[in-house]
Amino acid sequence: MASTRAQGRSGSTANAIDVVSLTKRFGRHDALRAVDFTVPRGSVYGLIGPNGAGKTTTMRILLDIIRSTSGRTAVAGTDSRTGGPDLRRRIGYLPGELILQGRITGRRLLSHYAAVSGPVPPGRIDELAERLRIDLDRPVRKLSKGNKQKLGLIQAFMHDPEVLILDEPTSGLDPLIQREFLGMVKEVRDEGRTVLLSSHVISEIQEAADAVVILRDGVVVEVAGVEVLRRSAVRRVRLQVETRDERALDADLAESGLTAVTRHVRDGLADVQAELGGPIRPLLRALATLPVHDLVLEEPDLQDAVLRLYGTDRPALVPGDAAVGAGDSDEVAR
Numbered sequence: 312m313a314s315t316r317a318q319g320r321s322g323s324t325a326n327a328i329d330v331v332s333l334t335k336r337f338g339r340h341d342a343l344r345a346v347d348f349t350v351p352r353g354s355v356y357g358l359i360g361p362n363g364a365g366k367t368t369t370m371r372i373l374l375d376i377i378r379s380t381s382g383r384t385a386v387a388g389t390d391s392r393t394g395g396p397d398l399r400r401r402i403g404y405l406p407g408e409l410i411l412q413g414r415i416t417g418r419r420l421l422s423h424y425a426a427v428s429g430p431v432p433p434g435r436i437d438e439l440a441e442r443l444r445i446d447l448d449r450p451v452r453k454l455s456k457g458n459k460q461k462l463g464l465i466q467a468f469m470h471d472p473e474v475l476i477l478d479e480p481t482s483g484l485d486p487l488i489q490r491e492f493l494g495m496v497k498e499v500r501d502e503g504r505t506v507l508l509s510s511h512v513i514s515e516i517q518e519a520a521d522a523v524v525i526l527r528d529g530v531v532v533e534v535a536g537v538e539v540l541r542r543s544a545v546r547r548v549r550l551q552v553e554t555r556d557e558r559a560l561d562a563d564l565a566e567s568g569l570t571a572v573t574r575h576v577r578d579g580l581a582d583v584q585a586e587l588g589g590p591i592r593p594l595l596r597a598l599a600t601l602p603v604h605d606l607v608l609e610e611p612d613l614q615d616a617v618l619r620l621y622g623t624d625r626p627a628l629v630p631g632d633a634a635v636g637a638g639d640s641d642e643v644a645r
C-alpha cells in the first residue's frame with residue numbers, strides 16, 4: 312500500500328491522519344469526547360454519523376481552523392497546530408459550507424487559490440473542470456449550488472495534495488457528477504494518497520471507502536472496514552419449505568439462527584420470512600434435512616449496519632470479524 316508517493320513529500324511512513332483523545336467543548340456542550348482514530352496512508356476513510364455528531368468539528372480541527380479543548384491531531388505526520396501554511400499546502404480541503412460570492416469568474420478564483428496552495432500542474436484546472444462539467448468563465452455569484460460545489464472540489468484536488476479532507480463533497484451534485492467524483496477519489500487512492508470524507512449517503516461510502524469512522528454525539532462508536540461492517544448486517548431470508556408438521560418445522564427453524572420469523576402455511580407449503588444476524592452455518596444445517604423448495608438470502612446491506620450504530624449502543628460487529636491484518640481493505644484502525 313505504501314508507494315513512494317504514499318510516503319509523501321515528508322518521506323515519513325506515518326499515518327496520513329492521527330486523532331488522539333480529541334475533545335472539543337463549545338461552552339457547556341461537548342462536541343467531541345476523547346475521539347481516537349487513525350487513517351493509514353493510501354486509504355479512503357468515511358467519517359459518518361447523524362447530524363451534530365461532530366464530523367465537521369473534527370475536520371476543522373484537523374485543518375487548524377478551530378482548536379481542540381484537549382487531545383491532538385496530526386495530518387501527514389505533522390501536528391495540525393504547528394504545521395502552518397506548509398502543511399496546509401499538502402492538504403486538499405473542501406469545507407461543508409462553501410460560500411462563494413462576487414463578480415470574479417471561477418477561473419480567476421481558482422488561479423487565486425492556486426497561487427496560495429500550488430503549484431498546480433499546467434492544464435490541471437481545465438481538465439478537472441471538463442470532468443466535472445463546469446464553465447469556469449461565469450461569475451461565481453451566478454453559479455448554482457452544485458456548480459459552486461464543483462469549484463470547491465477543483466480547488467481541493469488541483470494541487471494533488473497528499474491528504475484530502477472533504478466535508479460532504481457530493482452535496483448538491485447530480486448523479487453523473489457524483490460518479491465522476493467517486494472516480495476521482497479512487498484515483499487518489501490508487502496513487503497512494505489519502506482521503507477522509509464525510510457523507511450522509513451510505514451507498515457512496517460503500518462504493519468509495521475502505522473503512523468508516525462512525526461518530527455519534529461526539530463519541531466514536533465504531534471504526535471498521537466497510538466490508539466487515541457490511542457483512543455484520545442482518546440479512547433478510549425468504550424460504551419456501553414443504554411441511555406436514557408445523558410444530559416440527561418450528562423446532563427446526565428455532566435451531567437455524569433465524570430471528571423475526573413469520574410463516575404462512577398453505578396446502579402443505581410454508582412461506583417463511585425471517586432475518587439472519589449471525590453466521591450462515593446453523594441455517595444450512597437446519598435446512599439440510601428439510602424439503603426446501605426455494606431459498607432467498609439477501610446480500611447484507613451496509614445501510615442496515617450503519618443505521619443500527621447511529622441509533623443504539625449495540626455493537627455492529629460479529630465477534631471475530633474485526634481482526635484483519637494491516638494493509639487489507641477490511642482494516643480496523645482503532
Ligand SMILES: Nc1ncnc2c1ncn2[C@@H]1O[C@H](COP(=O)(O)OP(=O)(O)OP(=O)(O)O)[C@@H](O)[C@H]1O
Nearest residue numbers: 337340342360361362363364365366367368369407
Ligand atoms: N461554533 C460552534 N459553536 C457552538 N456549537 C457548535 C459550533 N460548531 C458546532 N457546534 C456543535 O457541535 C456539535 C457537532 O457539530 P458538527 O457540525 O461537528 O456536527 P456534524 O456531525 O458535522 O453534523 P452535520 O451532519 O449536521 O453536518 C453540534 O451539537 C453543534 O451544534
